[in-house]
Amino acid sequence: MIKLTDIVVKFDDFEALHNINVHVKEGEFFTFLGPSGCGKTTTLRTITGFIEPVSGTVSMQGRDITHVPIEKRNIGIVFQSYALFPTMTVHDNIAFGLKIKKLPKNEIEEKIKTIARKVDLSDEQLAKAVSQLSGGQQQRVAIARALVTEPAIICMDEPLSNLDAKLRVQLRNELKKMQREFGITTIYVTHDQEEALTLSDRIAVFNKGYIEQIGTPNEVYNHSKTEFVANFIGDINPLGEGVVKGLGLPADKHHFIRLERVRVNRPKDDDVFQTDGVIENREYYGLYIKYYINTAGQTIKVIEKNDGINIYEPGEHVAVGIHPQDVMSY
Amino acid sequence: MQQTLKKKGGLDLSLIWKVFGGALFVYLFLGFMVLPCLNTLTSIFTTKDAAGNMDPMAVIRFFFAGNMPSFVINSLKLAVSLVVTVNVVGISIVLLTEYFDIKGAKILRLGYMTTLIYSGVALVTGYQFLYDSNGMLTQWLSGVFPGMNRQWFSGFNAVLFTMTFACTSNHALFLRNAIRGIDYNTVEAARNMGAKPFKVLLKVVMPTLLPTLFSLTVMTFITGLCAMSAPTLLGYNSINPEIVRLAGSSVADEAFPQARAALLSIILALFTIVLLTTLNHYERKGHYLSVSKTKAKLVKQKIQNPVWNVVAHIYAYVLFIIYMTPVAMIVLFSFQNWPAIRAKSLNVSSWTLINFFGTQDYSYTTSRGKQRLREGVISGVFSNADTVGGIRLSFVLSR
Numbered sequence: 001m002i003k004l005t006d007i008v009v010k011f012d013d014f015e016a017l018h019n020i021n022v023h024v025k026e027g028e029f030f031t032f033l034g035p036s037g038c039g040k041t042t043t044l045r046t047i048t049g050f051i052e053p054v055s056g057t058v059s060m061q062g063r064d065i066t067h068v069p070i071e072k073r074n075i076g077i078v079f080q081s082y083a084l085f086p087t088m089t090v091h092d093n094i095a096f097g098l099k100i101k102k103l104p105k106n107e108i109e110e111k112i113k114t115i116a117r118k119v120d121l122s123d124e125q126l127a128k129a130v131s132q133l134s135g136g137q138q139q140r141v142a143i144a145r146a147l148v149t150e151p152a153i154i155c156m157d158e159p160l161s162n163l164d165a166k167l168r169v170q171l172r173n174e175l176k177k178m179q180r181e182f183g184i185t186t187i188y189v190t191h192d193q194e195e196a197l198t199l200s201d202r203i204a205v206f207n208k209g210y211i212e213q214i215g216t217p218n219e220v221y222n223h224s225k226t227e228f229v230a231n232f233i234g235d236i237n238p239l240g241e242g243v244v245k246g247l248g249l250p251a252d253k254h255h256f257i258r259l260e261r262v263r264v265n266r267p268k269d270d271d272v273f274q275t276d277g278v279i280e281n282r283e284y285y286g287l288y289i290k291y292y293i294n295t296a297g298q299t300i301k302v303i304e305k306n307d308g309i310n311i312y313e314p315g316e317h318v319a320v321g322i323h324p325q326d327v328m329s330y
Numbered sequence: 331m332q333q334t335l336k337k338k339g340g341l342d343l344s345l346i347w348k349v350f351g352g353a354l355f356v357y358l359f360l361g362f363m364v365l366p367c368l369n370t371l372t373s374i375f376t377t378k379d380a381a382g383n384m385d386p387m388a389v390i391r392f393f394f395a396g397n398m399p400s401f402v403i404n405s406l407k408l409a410v411s412l413v414v415t416v417n418v419v420g421i422s423i424v425l426l427t428e429y430f431d432i433k434g435a436k437i438l439r440l441g442y443m444t445t446l447i448y449s450g451v452a453l454v455t456g457y458q459f460l461y462d463s464n465g466m467l468t469q470w471l472s473g474v475f476p477g478m479n480r481q482w483f484s485g486f487n488a489v490l491f492t493m494t495f496a497c498t499s500n501h502a503l504f505l506r507n508a509i510r511g512i513d514y515n516t517v518e519a520a521r522n523m524g525a526k527p528f529k530v531l532l533k534v535v536m537p538t539l540l541p542t543l544f545s546l547t548v549m550t551f552i553t554g555l556c557a558m559s560a561p562t563l564l565g566y567n568s569i570n571p572e573i574v575r576l577a578g579s580s581v582a583d584e585a586f587p588q589a590r591a592a593l594l595s596i597i598l599a600l601f602t603i604v605l606l607t608t609l610n611h612y613e614r615k616g617h618y619l620s621v622s623k624t625k626a627k628l629v630k631q632k633i634q635n636p637v638w639n640v641v642a643h644i645y646a647y648v649l650f651i652i653y654m655t656p657v658a659m660i661v662l663f664s665f666q667n668w669p670a671i672r673a674k675s676l677n678v679s680s681w682t683l684i685n686f687f688g689t690q691d692y693s694y695t696t697s698r699g700k701q702r703l704r705e706g707v708i709s710g711v712f713s714n715a716d717t718v719g720g721i722r723l724s725f726v727l728s729r
Contacts, residue, residue, distance in 0.1 A: 083513060096533075100525050
């Protein structure tokens, strides 16, 4: 569907993207994930045509579109700011792209009605000025505006980042539902790992202008290819000398374990390295509890499901177990 | 604290303050606003005719006396024309320096902002060094075309030309800020939906600027209506110079000059009140609020068509020359001595820094025919320091 081959982007002397290679499949929800300044938005803007690469090609449905003007790419965009036209009503915002394409008036109205129904915008809301809508409604308008012209793909640049936490989770689910309903290929940019893991079919993890790993949410989380990916997605414990020796792991590598993989007061399996620890601190999150345990000369963070029974107090002695297969080594 | 202030010796201090404040307000309102207007109106409607009889209908005759309607029509003509020309030039200079990618935009901006640093009189004087009957350009042109009218730079066209460039200061300040407030993502969104650059400018950028443009239009209209220095210096019969002339005139010279001046003032005030009320009403309807929480900074748009790109560059630099002419003329003539300045001819041999810093006193004849002496040290140094300070200010503003 969309293929980036050896894309290099430079801003004066600064190389922002180094040989980026991505292949987004038809109907896929593909996420560019990474910290600020890692190149994810630059990659998106290269796809949409706002940035022209120094070298490499962007192709869509087998056609090279590297030098095709923005307006001829047939790509819908939802901006972080939504970029709604403040001087127009919701209706006119959605109609803008259709009017530019010079579609007949009745066809424009028909398309607006259809898309408004799909994104849950009422006739009353269509007549309002965009400034009269809430953040969530504005986001729906932005999505409707991007989809109404029936683009081949839709690109979303952190569309949820301006919303409060609760609305973000609600709209995240709606976004995924809409994407499935429309079946449209979606490229989504975010720095929020949770958003990426819950929404995506596949994720590309960016770091300093490189792609560190491309994979399904399970692959990037459970089988992180690099130390950066393991560290950026979820939380990890770097393992100290005591644990590494106990597990018999090679000393020339860095070893990590995810918080939920550390076993506390569980029956000892044969392969498990088990040692004594003391609860240093406890953070209560309701659904789970986070413990800081001093063991084998280091502090290890552990997440335990809150079952209401096995809740440990600071100062309490516990048995800490680590299975070698849960350790990620780089 | 409130409590202690309120009750002291049985007197309510806050009440005393309220009464005092109210009385002061009533005095100021009546003394400076209502009574002068009432006096003026009374003087108009109680004017006595030659036979000494009071004639309330005199006001109508005043209006048609001394060709008064022509002053009103001339002022309206100037105001309406200015609205068009100032908006065209004002929008142009802002788009050329803030929206389009024009080479040397920073220098251009500096040039376009020079009107912020000097008065209308200085501007007209600057242009007159070049275009006046004995101005440099006129002298050169009359050498080439001996039969040409040496007074060509006078009247309506000259006033319109001068004021057009003098009145774009507000555009340079306010429209510039408005255009900088646009979320660039809206421009990108429109481009992404297939709009060509000109369409984006017309449908997305310009509508966002409309509230600011409306305010600027009203301000320009009022400026045109109340124009003083340019019509006086360039000879155009508009309301304000006539008011000043009538106010200084005596009954012996012409009939009821003060009453006619007052009537013209009231006409001017009525226009201003109507316009400001319209502006106020429009502003209450609210500006277009950007809905963007995270605005992207506007990126200058390169004009893709090479022909239009060249045309835009030529237009930008022609405007720059027009804007810089008065400044350049004033600076160049500052090096000359007083007689050379009066003659409006550049004479490099007479150029000295002493002239520039104005350490020589000079005598001149006032409009009333009196001989006066101007102390060069003070006037020269201060006026040039003002110019340099102003240029520095526009450097700061242009960043």
